[in-house]
Amino acid sequence: MMLLVLAACRTPPDKIILLPDPQGKVGAVIVHSATGEQTIDKAYAGVDVSSSGTIQTTMDSQAVVQRRYADLLAARPPRPVTFTIFFLFDSATELAPESTATVRQLKAVLATWPAPEVQVVGHTDLAGSQDFDDKLAMRRAQTVAAFLVKQGIPAQQIETAARGKREPLVPTADGVPNHMNRRAVITIQ
Template identity: 40%
Template sequence: MTKIKTHLSLAVAISGLAATPAMAQDTWEGMDTNSVRGEVQQRYDAALAATQDPAYISANDPRYIWASEAKAQCGIALGYLKSRTRDEVSLSKCRMAYDRMMDVPRPRPVIAATPPPAPVCNRELPGLIFFEFDSATPGPDAAEIVSYVTENAGPCNWSSFQVVGHTDRSGSNAYNLELSQRRADAVANLMTSRGIPQSALDTTASGEESPRVPTADGVRELQNRRVEILVNN
């Protein structure tokens, strides 16, 4: 129980983290965009591997939380870099979360055989999938995220899910409502293809009404183009 409370507190702190002047400083200043993309890709790959590493998943410290945040923020930064845009907020958060992930000491290897680690039952937000602009095709990490949810549904006693589609504020309200529904349906289809019953899923279209990052009307924002998988019970 203590470990779960600690992880939830860290998750809340991370979600509200803003880049400070020190964090916003471009430590890759002078590097071209392709080189920066390589640095970010290396951190994303390391964070992705860490979120699948039993040593991180079962560790009694925040390494799994930081690895998850590094994967999310570096993925967002990569999305911007694809269009040759250096988004300093996601870049600084990518570096910060990756450094925190690497700063946590790894446990000593256990020689004796140990039972498999208990599932990580994060009820607050087990799945978060981002989308390209004006697209209802889930991003490249969607399969891994959906696999995490479906594989842990049984061990975590998750029997019902809400799949909520969102858009950024670029486009009309009516179009964005329809687009967010298509995004929610696409993720729900992924879940059913991996064994979750259709009856266990409730898809909801939120359109542009609940942004993850508040913006002015008409602004494109990668973090707002998403589907959230929530546990109902």
């Protein structure tokens, strides 16, 4: 007969560490357990929560966190990236000259992005009627979606929507054209 003794077996504590966003901003997290709560609001501060609910605060440096959790941090998905492509007046296919560089940047990001999910939202300026602008905005979104499919993004990973003149980048009076509002916004996540 075999006897197995598990002496002093402990479940490791749950660990929560607060990381800053890419711009260095830090929010706050309130950690609740069976026996209390703790707020962490400093970069690289953390808590260990034992199976009994005891909360112990920790504080590491960025270098320590980067070294200790390098594999975990490397496995995080990329943060969403947004691109804006501008169109010529009343066109759903002709891009404004300033969009050429944006298209190059978009292609470069797509070439390195693992399994992208893409949202494309078409917009117009306030020069046309609501119905006309809604249709034009959708055609702009569909033009960009077709381009993305040609770049190798599966169509089922692309969502299109149109806002028409409802969300102008530059507010103007109704009926007033503005080139900054003739756009498609592409978000890759």
